[in-house]
Amino acid sequence: MIGHKVGLTSVAMQEQMQIHEPDSGVVLASMVAPSGSLLRAADLMIPRIETEIxxxxxxxxxxxxxxxxxxxxVAEVFLAFEVLDTxxxxxxxTLVDSIADNAACARVIRGTPVAFHPAWDLxxxxxxxxxxxxxxxxxxGRDILGDPLKALVWLTHRLPAQDIALRAEGTVLAGSVHASLPLTPGTDFCATSTRLPGVRLRVL
Structure with a gap:
C-alpha cells in the first residue's frame, strides 16, 4: 500500500453516483503507472475515468x-487520472458497496509532481x-470539498478507526473535479491545469 484515495468529494461525483458523502480506499503500488501509459480497457470490467488533484x-x-x-x-502536488472499476x-x-469495493479504485495515472508551497491556493x-x-x-480545485486539502483533513478523521496512520511519503488522491467519464477503448485522454503539469493516458 502506497497511499489512499478519497472519493465522492465533489458535488458532480456525488450527484452522478447518488452517494452524498465521501468514501475512501487504498492505493497499491501495482495500480500506479506514469503519465503517457497505455491501458487495456479489456483488462477491466466497466471502467470510468476521473481527473484529480x-x-x-x-x-x-x-x-x-x-x-x-x-x-x-504536503511536499508535492500533481494531477492524476483515477480509473474506476467495480x-x-x-x-x-450504495456507499457500503463502494467501501467494500475499495472505493472503486482500479488504476492511478500519475502526472509530474511539483513541490508544494503552503501559500498556494489550490x-x-x-x-x-x-x-x-x-x-x-x-x-x-474548489470543487473538491471547497479546497482539495480538505480531503486530507477528512482522511485524518476517518483512518484512526481503522488503526491506519498517514506516514510520510504516502500519496493521497483528493477526488475528482468532474463527473466520471466512460473509459472508451481507442481514446487518448489528457488533462491540463493552470498550475500543475498535465497527465495523459492512452486506452487500447
Whole structure:
C-alpha cells in the first residue's frame, strides 16, 4: 500500500453516483503507472475515468489534523487520472458497496509532481480534461470539498478507526473535479491545469 484515495468529494461525483458523502480506499503500488501509459480497457470490467488533484506527504500526519497541519505536511502536488472499476454489474451501487469495493479504485495515472508551497491556493486551479482532443470535462480545485486539502483533513478523521496512520511519503488522491467519464477503448485522454503539469493516458 502506497497511499489512499478519497472519493465522492465533489458535488458532480456525488450527484452522478447518488452517494452524498465521501468514501475512501487504498492505493497499491501495482495500480500506479506514469503519465503517457497505455491501458487495456479489456483488462477491466466497466471502467470510468476521473481527473484529480493528488498529494505526496513530506511528513507524518497526526489524526485528526486541521487544515493548517495538513498544508504544512504536503511536499508535492500533481494531477492524476483515477480509473474506476467495480466488481458489481453496474454503477448503481450504495456507499457500503463502494467501501467494500475499495472505493472503486482500479488504476492511478500519475502526472509530474511539483513541490508544494503552503501559500498556494489550490482552490483556484482550473482543470480541463480532453478525450481525443475534445473537451470532455472541466473543474476547479474548489470543487473538491471547497479546497482539495480538505480531503486530507477528512482522511485524518476517518483512518484512526481503522488503526491506519498517514506516514510520510504516502500519496493521497483528493477526488475528482468532474463527473466520471466512460473509459472508451481507442481514446487518448489528457488533462491540463493552470498550475500543475498535465497527465495523459492512452486506452487500447
Amino acid at each position: 493528488a498529494f505526496r506527504r513530506g511528513r507524518d500526519l497526526p489524526e485528526p489534523a486541521d487544515l493548517h497541519t495538513v498544508r504544512a505536511a 466488481v458489481f454489474t453496474s454503477w448503481d451501487i 482552490r483556484a486551479v482550473q482543470i480541463t480534461a480532453t478525450a481525443d482532443g475534445a473537451v470532455a470535462a472541466t473543474g476547479q
